[in-house]
Structures are given as structure tokens and as C-alpha cells.
Amino acid sequence: MNALIRPQSPHPTDAGTLTSASHLLELARGRTTDDRRRLLLGIAALCDATPPGAEASPLLGDIFMIIARQAESDIRKALSESLASAEWAPPALIAMLALDEIEIARPVIAASPLLKDQDLLRVLLEATIEHQIEVARRPHISGRVADAIIDRGDPATLTALAGNRTAQVSEDALARLIEHSSRIAALRAPLTRHPRLNDALATQLYQWVGQALREAIGERFRVDETKLAAAVDTVIRPPLAEPRGIGNDDAVVDREEMERRLVAKLQSSGQLRAGFLIRAVRERRLSLFEHAMTALGGFTLDQVRAAMVRPGPDALFLMCAAVGIDRAVFPALLEEVRAMNDGRPGVSQSGEPGPMSLAPTAAARAFRSLMGHVGG
Known part of the structure; x- marks a missing residue:
């Protein structure tokens, strides 16, 4: 059941009952199918009464919190999907849903404008690796969150971050991702396409990638591949060992x-x-x-x-x-x-x-x- 896909409008004679605070709270605590149907009609009426950009009424926040704590997972998932892009939803509810089971948490982690850095950092600290990957994929995550992901060093989360072209990744953070690519092969391809990759970072990345990706780096930065390879060998790698007994x-x-x-x-x-x-x-x-x-x-x-x-x-x-x-x-x-x-x-x-x-x-x-x- 998609709990907050708007059902048909309630009968005019029921409108006052549906928006009665005490009655809606009673329905939120109910267990029967009829209680849920009538509750959703009442929530729809309250949502319709909430102007764009306005805050939700405290009543609506209380009802949502009761649903989130007591309802089955399919109801919570529908709630998450319906509120994922809402700017008026109760922030505490969104933060709670972000820590729920991954199928419930995914919509709000991906899209909710109400999740702030501290909420995302809490997800990274307390939730599963699947939640952490969703945080790394979230559009426009801040440099603070990106740095926290890199600090944790998990391969799957780092790979998701490397593929997130909208994340605010600083040059230092990107250099750290490139260092991780020496041991995590999955990072290399997305890093070669990263929009913040520059000549210096491309030179560092070049040493870890295969021939096809080396050609891609050379074409993107218009650098002669042979010269780039020589520069990497000179700057990053120690000189080739001479046979024993030869040399100064x-x-x-x-x-x-x-x-x-x-x-x-x-x-x-x-x-x-x-x-x-x-x-x-x-x-x-x-x-x-x-x-x-x-x-x-x-x-x-x-x-x-x-x-x-x-x-x-x-x-x-x-x-x-x-x-x-x-x-x-x-x-x-x-x-x-x-x-x-x-x-x-x-x-x-x-x-x-x-x-x-x-x-x-x-x-x-x-x-x-x-x-x-x-x-x-």
C-alpha cells in the first residue's frame, strides 16, 4: 500500500471529522484496515491544506511519528517515498526514516532536502554499509561528508563516492581517493572520468590504471602518453635497479x-x-x-x-x-x-x-x- 499517494477526496460530510486532531491521533494508534484508510484520508486533507513552502502542522508531525514507530515496514516505506522530496515534513521523522531498514531509508537518503550534514554523518556512523553507499551516492553532498566517507575507507562506499560527480570533493580529497585506488581497482575507472581531475592528479592516477584507462587519461588531458609514463616512473617510482657491482x-x-x-x-x-x-x-x-x-x-x-x-x-x-x-x-x-x-x-x-x-x-x-x- 502506498500510504500517501493521495486517495479520492473524502466525502464533504466527513471533512470535519477527518481533520479533528483527537480523531486523527486515535486513528494513528489504530490497528484495523479501516482505521488506516480513514487516517490516510485525513492526512491527505492536512497535506492539501499545507501551502507550498509552509511548515507542517505539529499535528501532522505527531501523526507521522506514530506511524513511523508503529506501522509495518510497507507503510513506513510508502511514507518514506511520499516524503522524500517534501520540504515541509518533520525533520525528526526524516532523520528517523534515514536510519530505518535500507529499503525504507533509501528514498529519503537520496532526495530529502531536510537531511543535514549531521544527519548524514550519523547514518555513516550508525547504519549499515548499504546506507553508507546511499549517502555516498546522494547528489551534492558536502565536502565534510565526502571527507568522512574517505576517512572510513570502505571500498564499496569509496567507489560510490568516486562515481558521484556532484559531490563536493576537494582536490586533497580527490588525491586521497587516488591513493586508495592503488588497492581498490574499482575506483580507477570512475576517477578517470571525475570532473575535478586535473593534470597533477591525472599523473598520480596514471600509475595505477590499465592501458585503456591510460589512453583515456592521455586523451582527456591532451598529454603525450609516453611522456606521461616517463614522468610517472621518474617522479613516483624509484629508479630501476642496476645489476650489482655496477654504478657509482x-x-x-x-x-x-x-x-x-x-x-x-x-x-x-x-x-x-x-x-x-x-x-x-x-x-x-x-x-x-x-x-x-x-x-x-x-x-x-x-x-x-x-x-x-x-x-x-x-x-x-x-x-x-x-x-x-x-x-x-x-x-x-x-x-x-x-x-x-x-x-x-x-x-x-x-x-x-x-x-x-x-x-x-x-x-x-x-x-x-x-x-x-x-x-x-
Whole structure:
């Protein structure tokens, strides 16, 4: 039943009864179908008597609050749908409906002009993730609400916010969304189309997106894709690791310090994961792989580097398993490590590590036992 879709006008002889305060309040507390029908006729008459832009009568607010507290969910949903755009509805009622079940709350969260920042912030704090997503989708939400959504860091809510082109998102807030896109792939496509994306932010976003989105960024900002890629590699990524023993000693020290800082920053923000190590190897950055392995596995740098030059790959296999690198990935990773490390680690007489899976904690324990004499 759509409770507030206006029914036919009441019979003229019933008008005084329908708008009687005591009678309407009595009907609001009633349970029968006839009570509800007569109540809705009376509410319709009161709504018709409320001029545009005027406040609702206190009587109407009292009746609505009783309905909201006592009625079944289908009545509350109809109430929410009918009042979603009303400027005269009781603000306390709208705030209550916004915290109701999601199907009831959705219309008012999406459209009610009576929901203020403090109401939306309360929804973000107290309601379900579905409610939070609706807040993030709400047209023209303020920067204060957008910042609160970003602070919470939920992937689904952030993605809804990234797709909300009318939200008041500051440049700093958009930069924070782009940082989140390094771990949340769903953010990347809507961010490339965001109306507040500028050249500087596009350069930051460029490093996380795939080829199709890179082309979209390059076309939108009229930036040469090759130059943009080079700029990102220079500004954001550490330089490619040189083979060991090559290059100026000071340059090697500077590069390794940069790598340590990058790894520390990723670890402190919770973004240092096994995938980063795989990427470092694929980009031929052996020293960065070693520093990341040291931090993620809790090993010493001496242990990690000793494992990289052993006669066989068992130690490398154990430390990769310890940080969660899948055994199916290991053969390709081993081949790439050998290609930039003078063929080391070598091939043991027993052959390459077998297909056996090993739990990370067990692998870490085995690695430390094997390498315990090095840098312990």
C-alpha cells in the first residue's frame, strides 16, 4: 500500500471529522484496515491544506511519528517515498526514516532536502554499509561528508563516492581517493572520468590504471602518453635497479635509501603485499625486491641477500612462501631473478622446489632455520 499517494477526496460530510486532531491521533494508534484508510484520508486533507513552502502542522508531525514507530515496514516505506522530496515534513521523522531498514531509508537518503550534514554523518556512523553507499551516492553532498566517507575507507562506499560527480570533493580529497585506488581497482575507472581531475592528479592516477584507462587519461588531458609514463616512473617510482657491482657507490647508496623509504611508507599504510614483490621482480628491480622481502617477511637484509646467491633455490622458495607468494608463481619469479642476478640462485642437485604448498608461518620458520647463521 502506498500510504500517501493521495486517495479520492473524502466525502464533504466527513471533512470535519477527518481533520479533528483527537480523531486523527486515535486513528494513528489504530490497528484495523479501516482505521488506516480513514487516517490516510485525513492526512491527505492536512497535506492539501499545507501551502507550498509552509511548515507542517505539529499535528501532522505527531501523526507521522506514530506511524513511523508503529506501522509495518510497507507503510513506513510508502511514507518514506511520499516524503522524500517534501520540504515541509518533520525533520525528526526524516532523520528517523534515514536510519530505518535500507529499503525504507533509501528514498529519503537520496532526495530529502531536510537531511543535514549531521544527519548524514550519523547514518555513516550508525547504519549499515548499504546506507553508507546511499549517502555516498546522494547528489551534492558536502565536502565534510565526502571527507568522512574517505576517512572510513570502505571500498564499496569509496567507489560510490568516486562515481558521484556532484559531490563536493576537494582536490586533497580527490588525491586521497587516488591513493586508495592503488588497492581498490574499482575506483580507477570512475576517477578517470571525475570532473575535478586535473593534470597533477591525472599523473598520480596514471600509475595505477590499465592501458585503456591510460589512453583515456592521455586523451582527456591532451598529454603525450609516453611522456606521461616517463614522468610517472621518474617522479613516483624509484629508479630501476642496476645489476650489482655496477654504478657509482654514492648512487647505489642513494637508491637503496630511496627504496627503504618507499617500502617503509607502503608498510606503514598497509599497502605492502606479496603482489608488490612480484611487480618489483617483473620490473627488474632486484634491490627493491630484497628490501620489500626484508620488511614483509621480518627477515634481515643479510639473510635475504644470502638466499639470493645460494647454490639452490630452496631458501628463495621458503621466503617467498613465507610472505604469501603463490607456489604457482614461483617458477616464473625464479627465472626472472636468475636473469638479473647472474644465474643465481643456482640449480640444486635435487632439482627445483616441488609443488608442495607450505603455510607462511611454517615457511618462515624453515627459512630462519636454514639461514640462521646469516645476519641472525
